[in-house]
Amino acid sequence: MNKQTATKNLDEIITKVEGARLRISEHHIVKIIGISKYSSKDDVETLYNAGQRAFGENKVQDLKEKMEALENLPIEWHFVGTLQKNKINNLIDLNPTLVQSLDSLDLAQELNKKLEAKNKKLNALLQINSAYENTKSGVMPENAVEIYKQILETCPNIRLKGVMSIGAHVEDEKVIKDSFKTTKKIYDELVPFGAKYCSMGMSSDYELAITCGSNMIRVGSTLFKD
Ligand SMILES: *Cc1c(COP(=O)(O)O)cnc(C)c1O
Secondary structure, X not given: OOHHHHHHHHHHHHHHHHHHHHHHOOOOOOEEEEEOXXXXXXXXXXXXXXXXXXXXXXXXXXXXXXXXXXXXXXXXEEEXXXXXXXXXXXXXXXXXXXXXXXXXXXXXXXXXXXHHHHOOOEEEEEEEOOOOOOOOOOEOHXXXXXXXXXXXXXXXXXXXXXXXXXXXXXXXXXXXXXXXXXXXXXXHHHHHHOOOEEEOOOOOOHHHHXXXXXXXXXXXXXXXXX
């Protein structure tokens, strides 16, 4: 990807985000995370030079490789993938800005234990399976508020910052919208408990997600397209 393409891709996304967020309010700020899982470190650097500052990966090993290769750039790194228990220590050592994919109480408690042992803290989002798809990770919507509170109570080394969802994997926009609304409703209930981020929306549905209240989008293919 050359600089011109990177700038064009980023500008297109920023313009669409701007349109969508203003439909909510002038003060509705949306953070854009570039998901670089199918892209090279050089493409990440090109996008950094075009102005993008936050990136995310879905595998601990890939996150490590990109972070190390680009350590001279002040990039904010996110982890968005399924976290296997045997990778927890590696992820903690990388010290990412935000782990968006905490998908069970069990995983949270395991993560907390390892954070305690290392005397470290980590920012995280609770992933919600708001589309009820069995191919997806995350807690069920009806249990989400309770599990969020349990993590707050039992995991002092995890700083919970909100929720993350992947929109329904269907064509029907109404179904996708319903899945976003489900997550937004849970987020609203959790704001009094310190939730700051409602992370939802990817390349195909980020405008819809923002109009449903998302304040963090994760875009991969449209940002990195050639
Ligand atoms: C891959 C991925 C994305 C980005 O997907 P695109 O459709 O390429 O924008 C966002 N969130 C998560 C959790 C992902 O794994």
